[in-house]
Amino acid sequence: MTGHIVGIEGTAHTAGVGIVGPDGRILSNIIDSYSPEEGGIHPREAADHHSDILPDMIDRAMKEADLDRTDLAAVAFSQGPGLGPCLRTAATAARALSVSMDIPLIGVNHCVAHLEVGDLTGATDPILLYVSGGNTQVIAFVNGRYRVFGETMDIGIGNMLDKFGSTLGIPFPAAPVLEAKARNGGELLPLPYSVKGMDVAFSGILTSAARLHEKGASIEDLSHSIQETAFAMLVEVTERALAHTGKEEVLLGGGVAQNARLVEMVDIMCRERGASHFVPPPPLLRDNGAMIAYTGLKMFNAGAFISIEESGILQRFRTEEVEVTWR
Numbered sequence: 001m002t003g004h005i006v007g008i009e010g011t012a013h014t015a016g017v018g019i020v021g022p023d024g025r026i027l028s029n030i031i032d033s034y035s036p037e038e039g040g041i042h043p044r045e046a047a048d049h050h051s052d053i054l055p056d057m058i059d060r061a062m063k064e065a066d067l068d069r070t071d072l073a074a075v076a077f078s079q080g081p082g083l084g085p086c087l088r089t090a091a092t093a094a095r096a097l098s099v100s101m102d103i104p105l106i107g108v109n110h111c112v113a114h115l116e117v118g119d120l121t122g123a124t125d126p127i128l129l130y131v132s133g134g135n136t137q138v139i140a141f142v143n144g145r146y147r148v149f150g151e152t153m154d155i156g157i158g159n160m161l162d163k164f165g166s167t168l169g170i171p172f173p174a175a176p177v178l179e180a181k182a183r184n185g186g187e188l189l190p191l192p193y194s195v196k197g198m199d200v201a202f203s204g205i206l207t208s209a210a211r212l213h214e215k216g217a218s219i220e221d222l223s224h225s226i227q228e229t230a231f232a233m234l235v236e237v238t239e240r241a242l243a244h245t246g247k248e249e250v251l252l253g254g255g256v257a258q259n260a261r262l263v264e265m266v267d268i269m270c271r272e273r274g275a276s277h278f279v280p281p282p283p284l285l286r287d288n289g290a291m292i293a294y295t296g297l298k299m300f301n302a303g304a305f306i307s308i309e310e311s312g313i314l315q316r317f318r319t320e321e322v323e324v325t326w327r
């Protein structure tokens, strides 16, 4: 058994190790998230968490896939974008494995991996609505490149939801708690709907929601209103990207896509346009090593390797910068 690819993820608070076979089948996908005692993510502490557990996670992933290290053809890792200390630990683990097994190293763009793994859901050429803690982007493959059609001009949607929750004393991650509260909310309170061209902004919602809360608005109504407003902005930009590119599929990616109301709103928009939408299962939606391994396999087949010297992390790795030689 040869030709397997291991993928190592570590752009933010999640460490992940996944293995795919030469046919692209996922054989293991081990995920372990660092959760801070309080407040948001501390990059240094998250990185310590990753470096403590990554070696063991690699062993567990190998065991689960029933493989020896000699079955590995290459090691892929998330080279960026992300938090410097976290990226460095994932890169270090990947380099160590590459050197010790004498197998090539593959540097994967994390955002692109969310798109590529959509294959496994049946999507063929989608617009990716990528919504996580730190990232909010609408991405598609057009004219030989991955292009960002729209993105947040300030904070990621997940960060906005988690920050609002933390002002109410809800521990990280607060967004799933707000989703539950929103189901009991009725009144749609006015919040800034901020779409400029193809871009969105969320910090205005955060400020206004905090003000309304001080004035006595209920958590339920606020959660409902924040979700309706922010998700409508995302759906508008996604729909415009569909219209602009002529594509007929929407793929969801990122942890916020676990939100049932967001999925429902995307579903309604797609049905009205005759488009289809695809939602990966949660272990492929949130940050994970399998999507890095899966993208790594495509890059491996195209010979897209990097040397140790070229394997420095890219904290601001832009989606458009990716040299696509495998599509």
Ligand code: ATP
Pocket (backbone or CB within 6 Å): 011, 012, 013, 014, 082, 131, 132, 133, 134, 135, 156, 157, 158, 159, 161, 162, 173, 174, 175, 176, 179, 254, 255, 256, 257, 258, 259, 260, 285, 286, 287
């Ligand atoms: P990235 O490094 O790509 O920005 P991340 O570190 O934020 O990713 P993910 O696992 O993709 O990791 O996403 C986590 C985010 O998803 C958190 O902000 C979390 O609150 C949010 N989230 C999780 N469940 C839900 C939900 N049901 N509704 C809305 N947001 C959710």
Ligand code: FE2
Pocket (backbone or CB within 6 Å): 110, 114, 132, 135, 254, 286, 287
């Ligand atoms: Fe992500």
